[in-house]
Amino acid sequence: MIKVMRRLCRILLLLAAVPLLHGCWDNKDINHRSLPLVMGIAKQQDKYRIYLQIPSSDPQNPQMKVVAESGRTVTEAVDRISMNMESQVDLLHLKVILVEKHFAQEGMADIIEGFIRARDISPKAKLVICNESLERFFENMKTAIAGNQTILCDFFDKNAGWNPSIAQTHIWETFRSIHSYTRDVIAPIIQTGKDTIIENVGSAIIKNGKMVDRINPNETLLYYAFKGASTQGKIEVLDHASVLIVNNTVSHHGKIVNSKPLLRSTIRLKVSVLETRGDPTMASIRQELEEIEAKRFAKLFKKMQLKEADILGVGQYFRTDLSRSELSHWRSVYLPKAELQLTIKAIIQNNGNLKTTGM
Amino acid sequence: MPLLHELKLRFASDDDIFFQPDHILHIPVVFIGLTSLLDLIQTKERLTKDAFAKQGLAADDAGLLRQLGESIDTGDLRSAVTSLLSGKMIVFHKPSETFIAVEAASKPLTRSVEEPSDESVIHGPRSAFNEDIDTNLGMVKRQLNSDKLAVKSYAVGANSRTRINLLYLENQVEPALLTAIIGRFESNKELDVCNLQQLSRMLGLPSWAAISPYIRTELPQDTVHYLMRGKAVLLLDRFPCALVLPNDLWSMLAVQNDLNYPRLFTLSFRLLRLAGVLCHILAPGLYVAVVSVNPEILRIEMALTVAQSRLGVPYPALVETLILLFVLEMVMEASVRLPKSIGPTITMVGGIILGQAVVSAKLVSNLLIIILAAATIANFTISGFVNSISIRLFKYVILLLAAFYGILGLLSGMVLVCAYVSSVTTFGIPYAQLARKSRG
Numbered sequence: 001m002i003k004v005m006r007r008l009c010r011i012l013l014l015l016a017a018v019p020l021l022h023g024c025w026d027n028k029d030i031n032h033r034s035l036p037l038v039m040g041i042a043k044q045q046d047k048y049r050i051y052l053q054i055p056s057s058d059p060q061n062p063q064m065k066v067v068a069e070s071g072r073t074v075t076e077a078v079d080r081i082s083m084n085m086e087s088q089v090d091l092l093h094l095k096v097i098l099v100e101k102h103f104a105q106e107g108m109a110d111i112i113e114g115f116i117r118a119r120d121i122s123p124k125a126k127l128v129i130c131n132e133s134l135e136r137f138f139e140n141m142k143t144a145i146a147g148n149q150t151i152l153c154d155f156f157d158k159n160a161g162w163n164p165s166i167a168q169t170h171i172w173e174t175f176r177s178i179h180s181y182t183r184d185v186i187a188p189i190i191q192t193g194k195d196t197i198i199e200n201v202g203s204a205i206i207k208n209g210k211m212v213d214r215i216n217p218n219e220t221l222l223y224y225a226f227k228g229a230s231t232q233g234k235i236e237v238l239d240h241a242s243v244l245i246v247n248n249t250v251s252h253h254g255k256i257v258n259s260k261p262l263l264r265s266t267i268r269l270k271v272s273v274l275e276t277r278g279d280p281t282m283a284s285i286r287q288e289l290e291e292i293e294a295k296r297f298a299k300l301f302k303k304m305q306l307k308e309a310d311i312l313g314v315g316q317y318f319r320t321d322l323s324r325s326e327l328s329h330w331r332s333v334y335l336p337k338a339e340l341q342l343t344i345k346a347i348i349q350n351n352g353n354l355k356t357t358g359m
Numbered sequence: 360m361p362l363l364h365e366l367k368l369r370f371a372s373d374d375d376i377f378f379q380p381d382h383i384l385h386i387p388v389v390f391i392g393l394t395s396l397l398d399l400i401q402t403k404e405r406l407t408k409d410a411f412a413k414q415g416l417a418a419d420d421a422g423l424l425r426q427l428g429e430s431i432d433t434g435d436l437r438s439a440v441t442s443l444l445s446g447k448m449i450v451f452h453k454p455s456e457t458f459i460a461v462e463a464a465s466k467p468l469t470r471s472v473e474e475p476s477d478e479s480v481i482h483g484p485r486s487a488f489n490e491d492i493d494t495n496l497g498m499v500k501r502q503l504n505s506d507k508l509a510v511k512s513y514a515v516g517a518n519s520r521t522r523i524n525l526l527y528l529e530n531q532v533e534p535a536l537l538t539a540i541i542g543r544f545e546s547n548k549e550l551d552v553c554n555l556q557q558l559s560r561m562l563g564l565p566s567w568a569a570i571s572p573y574i575r576t577e578l579p580q581d582t583v584h585y586l587m588r589g590k591a592v593l594l595l596d597r598f599p600c601a602l603v604l605p606n607d608l609w610s611m612l613a614v615q616n617d618l619n620y621p622r623l624f625t626l627s628f629r630l631l632r633l634a635g636v637l638c639h640i641l642a643p644g645l646y647v648a649v650v651s652v653n654p655e656i657l658r659i660e661m662a663l664t665v666a667q668s669r670l671g672v673p674y675p676a677l678v679e680t681l682i683l684l685f686v687l688e689m690v691m692e693a694s695v696r697l698p699k700s701i702g703p704t705i706t707m708v709g710g711i712i713l714g715q716a717v718v719s720a721k722l723v724s725n726l727l728i729i730i731l732a733a734a735t736i737a738n739f740t741i742s743g744f745v746n747s748i749s750i751r752l753f754k755y756v757i758l759l760l761a762a763f764y765g766i767l768g769l770l771s772g773m774v775l776v777c778a779y780v781s782s783v784t785t786f787g788i789p790y791a792q793l794a795r796k797s798r799g
Contacts, residue, residue, distance in 0.1 A: 029676050030654045031669040035662055057666040092655035150659055
């Protein structure tokens with residue numbers, strides 16, 4: 001019995017040490033945390049202005065809360081917000097990082113690195129450029145939405161509002177592009193719309209964390225076609241028809257010819273006809289589709305070469321052919337003289353519920 | 360007549376005993392027995408018939424009486440007392456100073472074979488063990504028609520003698536297990552066995568283990584199955600369960616009656632029980648971990664809903680969970696204890712208190728009610744009440760760790776529980792051993 005008591009005492013002593021040793025007495029319950037979904041970042045002189053959109057968990061008052069604060073660093077501004085709020089700001093749920101256009105053009109490599117370094121911001125948050133001043137954007141948002149608090153996240157969510165005409169870039173991809181010789185990214189540009197709450201106005205080409213140019217939504221769709229992810233995208237074929245991409249496969253093959261990079265790419269699109277105007281044959285729709293895509297692609301590629309920003313990641317296919325020091329000049333030396341031999345093969349998989357003659 | 364006198368002295372404080380002068384045929388005798396254990400009239404009738412049939416076989420009266428039962432030496436008080444206590448009657452023939460213990464018609468002190476009360480069976484054999492050890496043994500033998508079934512009988516205890524039967528299949532049982540059990544029985548014969556803790560002490564099993572060393576079953580069907588899997592079965596007198604040694608993890612998930620269904624259903628029943636075990640162990644911990652330590656793993660919509668449901672709840676998640684778990688455990692314990700007629704009342708009161716009032720009083724969040732209700736229901740999918748108690752206990756370890764370390768704590772809690780479960784052995788046979796080398 002004494003042995004048992006002694007053992008029991010020992011166990012109790014050990015258990016008593018647990019609350020002291022676990023080091024987590026500052027755990028806060030979920031209802032005492034604010035979970036901002038969107039962080040807006042603008043730069044005013046040399047200070048950051050940070051906006052946080054915090055959904056309210058009060059069912060009686062489902063108003064979206066937007067709080068703003070300035071600071072020399074992002075953390076300082078967030079800290080100030082946290083200080084003035086009734087609950088602790090927890091950035092773990094941050095889904096979208098909205099950057100004002102001017103700041104994006106100035107270059108945002110610093111904050112991207114900061115986000116990756118900080119443990120509490122998910123690298124999976126999406127980078128979005130805002131075409132207007134954030135003050136106005138959030139003001140418009142606030143008046144526009146009452147119930148739906150996750151609208152900005154839904155807009156970019158693959159399972160909700162996203163389609164391949166909207167670019168989608170995560171923080172970690174942007175960070176990777178800053179440190180990679182052969183890859184740049186695009187980020188969506190949005191503004192408040194007239195009828196819808198948000199409007200997609202194209203994508204920004206981001207090179208080394210700096211916005212250098214923009215492309216339109218059609219070109220964004222091409223970008224995803226080149227990546228093999230344009231399924232569900234819709235293409236207008238001249239004046240004759242519009243088609244829906246139902247399947248998209250790609251193959252790329254790169255080699256250096258006369259110290260000039262040559263990339264042979266084949267994009268296979270399986271499409272389904274949605275609408276026709278007049279009475280075009282299937283063959284003509286297919287031919288026009290292939291031509292128009294090739295033309296748009298050539299234009300996109302030219303733009304890329306001009307800005308020396310490799311958003312398609314063409315350089316990836318030459319990493320084995322070039323040395324490390326040669327690769328470091330990929331953007332400035334090799335990309336401008338690169339040649340792309342693109343074949344687009346379209347297959348009209350079906351023409352909907354109606355029969356069209358002249359396959 | 361020293362023995363008669365000694366018996367009178369021995370039972371001086373027990374008015375239950377009778378010394379009744381009477382005759383068998385023409386022989387004058389004294390019947391000695393315990394009124395509460397035997398039916399005197401029937402016994403007398405039987406004895407007379409028996410004596411009449413054997414009349415010609417013996418030369419004298421004493422010889423005839425000896426034919427009726429076992430004679431007891433005049434000096435052997437101990438065996439006389441044992442005979443009386445086990446329900447036999449002693450016939451005393453004064454002229455020859457002979458004491459004879461005869462089998463008596465016993466009073467019906469045992470209920471008849473009934474349906475199991477703690478283990479329901481759907482569409483399967485329905486008779487369950489009762490308190491009478493001989494009935495139980497008979498039921499096992501009925502179920503298992505084999506000449507390999509060995510039965511060893513022991514009577515243990517210094518103050519109160521308890522009959523214990525040890526059953527095993529000769530060609531299946533683990534020899535080491537058998538020698539260990541028999542050895543313990545032989546060396547600890549003097550220990551009283553009135554409950555299972557005492558039995559554990561007698562068998563030298565750890566008394567603080569969180570997992571019971573026995574599987575308890577009241578179904579002969581299950582008992583036979585365990586026998587065929589090489590386990591040893593103990594039947595205790597006055598104990599309506601068979602105790603199967605050693606326990607194993609599989610008994611938590613498998614019920615014998617599963618095998619009376621098509622394979623697919625058997626498999627899905629067992630998977631369901633596994634899911635039940637995991638749900639019961641993990642659900643409360645997961646709630647606490649997700650709500651107070653790692654809210655980032657929730658989808659944002661879910662996070663908002665959870666935050667909404669906790670709005671205005673005064674306690675941290677751990678305290679909230681512990682309070683409600685405490686109430687739930689009390690309801691469970693109370694409904695075991697309550698008479699069947701009041702049972703539904705407590706269910707209703709418990710349901711209203713837990714389901715409605717606690718939430719509208721904002722003492723706990725309604726999400727927690729759902730989670731704990733699911734976990735409690737999951738607990739009852741586990742086969743065997745004793746197994747479900749072990750799981751109920753493990754839940755708290757995981758809950759505490761989850762409250763401190765979140766998801767990481769949940770995981771390390773699982774590792775801890777798995778490590779403990781793997782460390783448990785009974786007579787050298789691991790609890791977590793699922794497959795056994797087949798013998799013969």
